[in-house]
Amino acid sequence: MNILVLAEHDGQQLNPSSLQAITAAQFWQAPVHVLLVGSALDTIASSLATVSGVTKVIKAEAAHLENPLAEDIANLLVSISSEYSVILAAHTSFSRNTLPRAAALLDVAMISDVLEIQAENCYVRSIYAGNILTHIQSQDALQVLTVHSSHFIAATTQGGSADISAIDVPAPFTQTRWISTKQTQSDRPALSSAKVVVSGGRSLGSAENFEQVLAPLAAKLGAAIGATRAAVDAGYAANELQVGQTGIVVAPDLYIAVGISGAVQHTYGMKDSRIVVAINQDPDAPIFQIADYGLVGDLFDTIPAITAAIQ
Numbered sequence: 001m002n003i004l005v006l007a008e009h010d011g012q013q014l015n016p017s018s019l020q021a022i023t024a025a026q027f028w029q030a031p032v033h034v035l036l037v038g039s040a041l042d043t044i045a046s047s048l049a050t051v052s053g054v055t056k057v058i059k060a061e062a063a064h065l066e067n068p069l070a071e072d073i074a075n076l077l078v079s080i081s082s083e084y085s086v087i088l089a090a091h092t093s094f095s096r097n098t099l100p101r102a103a104a105l106l107d108v109a110m111i112s113d114v115l116e117i118q119a120e121n122c123y124v125r126s127i128y129a130g131n132i133l134t135h136i137q138s139q140d141a142l143q144v145l146t147v148h149s150s151h152f153i154a155a156t157t158q159g160g161s162a163d164i165s166a167i168d169v170p171a172p173f174t175q176t177r178w179i180s181t182k183q184t185q186s187d188r189p190a191l192s193s194a195k196v197v198v199s200g201g202r203s204l205g206s207a208e209n210f211e212q213v214l215a216p217l218a219a220k221l222g223a224a225i226g227a228t229r230a231a232v233d234a235g236y237a238a239n240e241l242q243v244g245q246t247g248i249v250v251a252p253d254l255y256i257a258v259g260i261s262g263a264v265q266h267t268y269g270m271k272d273s274r275i276v277v278a279i280n281q282d283p284d285a286p287i288f289q290i291a292d293y294g295l296v297g298d299l300f301d302t303i304p305a306i307t308a309a310i311q
C-alpha cells in the first residue's frame, strides 16, 4: 500500500511544513504520493517532483479548487483513499480543517499532532497542551494523521524524480461556498516559517505599544511578530499572530518572548524554538523555565535598549 501526503501550498509555493510531512511519510518504507489540490498546478508539481523520497505527485485540478473548501478536499481524499494505508499532512490550520472531515467520512480515527512514529500503527502524541505524552496504537486499516512538523526534518528539495499525474475530482460540494479570502499584507516574514520571531503579551498594554515597542526590534532582526492569545483577545494584535495551542505553532531559530507569562497553551506553540529569550519583570514567570536566556526587567525599558544596541 501507498502513503499519501496532502500538500499545503498557496498556488506558488509549498508550505515548508509539507516537506517535513514528506519525511514523516518515509517511515513506512512504502511509495510516497503527494496530493496537490488547486488549479494551474504545473509549476508547483514540477518542483515537488524533485523532492527526495516522493514517488508520485498527484494533481487534483479544477476551477472550483482554486480556493478549495475543506469539504471538497475531504471528498477528494475519500475518493482515492482505497489506494492508501496512511494519509497524512503537517499539523496546520489547513490540515486540522481538512483531515478530520476525511477521517469521519471514512469512519476511522483522526490521529492528530503526532510527535513520533514508533511502529507502523503506533504513535506518540501530546495532550493537555504538550504536558502529557500519550502512546497510542490504531487498529484502523487506514491511518489518518497529522504530524508536528518541527519534530521531523524537512525532505530535501533535490534528488527526486517523481511521476506527475492528474486525477478526476468529485463534483463540487454545494452546501458551502467560498466567498472571499482576506489576507493581511506585511513586509515581515511569515510567522509560521520565520527564522526569528518576536512575540508580545498582554503586558504591552495597547495596540499602539505593541507596534511601537516590538516593530523596531523585529525590523532590526528581520523577524516576524507573534502574540499571546491574551494580547490578541485584548485587541493589541491580529488573530493570525497568535502563537500557541489554538494559534500557530512556530519553531524558529530565535524566539523572543516579551512580557509573556509562559502559560502551557502558549509554550505549546513555541517550545521547539532553537533558542528562547524571555524578558519579564517577574523572576518567577514560568516562561523562564523553558528560556535559554532570561532577562528580568521592565519591557518598556529593556526592549528599546536592546533595539538601540543592535547594529
Ligand code: FAD
Residues within 6 Å of the ligand: 200, 201, 202, 203, 227, 228, 229, 230, 231, 242, 243, 244, 245, 246, 247, 248, 258, 259, 260, 261, 262, 263, 264, 265, 266, 269, 279, 280, 281, 282, 285, 297, 298, 299, 300
Ligand atoms: P499574562 O498571563 O497576563 O502574562 C503577562 C506577563 O507579563 C506576566 O508574566 C507579567 O509578569 C509580565 N509583565 C507585565 N508587565 C510587564 C512589563 N512591564 N515588563 C515585562 N514583563 C511584564 N494562549 C496563547 O498564547 N496561545 C494560545 O494558543 C492559547 N490557547 C488557549 C487555549 C485554551 C483552551 C485556553 C484555556 C487558553 C489558551 N491560551 C492561549 C491562554 C493562556 O492560558 C494564557 O492566558 C495566555 O497565554 C497569557 O498571555 P500573556 O502571557 O500575554 O498574559
